[in-house]
Amino acid sequence: MYIEGAKCIRCNKEWQISEIRYQCPTCQGNLDIAYNYKALRNNYPKTSFRQNKLYSIWRYLPFLPLKKIPKRPLQLGWTPLYPVPNQYGIKLFIKDEGRNPSGSLKDRATAIVLEAAQEAGITHLTTASTGNAGSSLACLSASMGIETTVFVPDKAPEAKIAQMCIFGTRVYSVIGSYDDAYDLCIRASNLLGWYNRSTGYNPLTREGKKTCAYEICEQLDWHVPDWVIVSVGDGNILSGLWKGFKDLYGIGYIDRLPKMVGVQSFASNAIALSVRSAQNKASIDIKSVQASTIADSISVNTPRDGVFAVNAILESRGTIVEVTDEKILMAIKTVAQRWGIFGEPAGVACVAGLEKLWEDGTLKSGEVVVCIITGNGLKDVGSALKASLNRVRVIESKSDLTQVLRRI
Structure with missing residues (x-):
């Protein structure tokens, strides 16, 4: 890995990766991971991508906080x-x-968090979500056999809840807003030791x-x-x-x-x-x-x-x-x-x-x-x-077909 450390975007304090997990220990600001650009430039010239046949997010492994390319069945990234x-x-x-x-960009984030968790031997992850992050964590964790728990607001769309449930994650619907679900998720992860994927909170x-x-x-x-x-x-x-x-x-x-x-x-x-x-x-x-x-x-x-x-x-x-x-x-x-x-x-x-x-x-x-x-x-x-203003037309019998077609 070409990581140099992490920097707080609020107080600008710099940290070694081994010293941090989520937010800045000093001010609880979000962290930004820093890379050695000179080393990346010298070892991975732009022309090196011409020979790279791995059309997924893993083609960019040197620029990511992971040690090796995961062997996963799902296609991640390289979207049209x-x-x-x-x-x-x-x-x-x-x-x-x-x-x-x-079905969303959130899979890019989830993939990195899951792989980092697996490298660290973590077995249970959680996230707060309006829907997509939870669906993403449920989907990708199912392909890896990792246990997950998701906190969503009670107004999250039914289709997104269905995604989470069918992939086998544990879902908690929180009466209130996404922010309420977010706060409960952080509290649960602190109490139970689950690794937290939540947006912004986790720099990955x-x-x-x-x-x-x-x-x-x-x-x-x-x-x-x-x-x-x-x-x-x-x-x-x-x-x-x-x-x-x-x-x-x-x-x-x-x-x-x-x-x-x-x-x-x-x-x-x-x-x-x-x-x-x-x-x-x-x-x-x-x-x-x-x-x-x-x-x-x-x-x-x-x-x-x-x-x-x-x-x-x-x-x-x-x-x-x-x-x-x-x-x-x-x-x-x-x-x-x-x-x-x-x-x-x-x-x-x-x-x-x-x-x-x-x-x-x-x-x-x-x-x-x-x-x-x-x-x-x-x-x-x-x-x-x-x-959509394009409503479904009903044909009650074969005899209706001619009349329906005349109205087209």
Whole structure:
């Protein structure tokens, strides 16, 4: 491994990996794992990927906090990046993360946490989740024979609960918000000694999600997009993407960085409020809201990786966009009918944000833009039905067929 240590993103104190597990022991800030970029540059030139036939997140093993490539049956990462037609005059690409084993980008984070846990001999993991992280942990742990427990808010979509249950994890539905489930999960892991995967709290989640940025650049032949747009809840996906791009820049694989765009619902906009109140990293103050959005995956009162996410937007000279739940529902239909990709509400929020950026003149003709669909639409079919005006027609008998066809 090429790890140099970990640095607190709040107090900037540096730690050896052996000294930390979750957060900074001094101030409880989130930790960022640091790598030896010079050694990586010397030992793994960009051209080395031409001979690498392992098309999964494990092709990036030297850039990950693991000792060896796992031998697992499930395909993780290397999801398609589609160039798609659009009316904006930009070069638009859609990264479909719904192709991962459990149907979301969260599998990238879970895979790293699980492998690190197995290397350490840990046998029981837990996480708090609005749905996708729990589904991911249940799915991947089932393929490894590891016991897991998931805490979810009582309003988590039924399809995501079904995923967790069928994979055999123990599920606790917490009366209250995701934040309530999060706090109970941490308390349970402290009391029972379970290893905690929860977003932001465990620094390895960011390490898994950064592989999405690696793929985007490699799939674009190491060209850097002008803009990367993704939905934001806790902030961990946005922070992971930014970490990935900065890794590539630090190693020397790319010569510039993209502008990062976070998209939130007006009904869950803590990151947006925090961005607008901050002038620089030192002044970041993470706000809290009472979140209630149809995009359950990004419905968060207090973002658990907020400081890193806000800093990603500030440092990249990007922006934050707020959209209505109605626009998110419309984006489900737009993405499906225009490009043939089925995304859940949080997954397609990036496209709702894209449209707003174009309308306000932020995007310029000819720019390269990547939108990341973070989760598959089958995770929330109820929202898809609300978004679709295409209702099922009933044919009661063979004699009805002629009349029905005449009305088409």
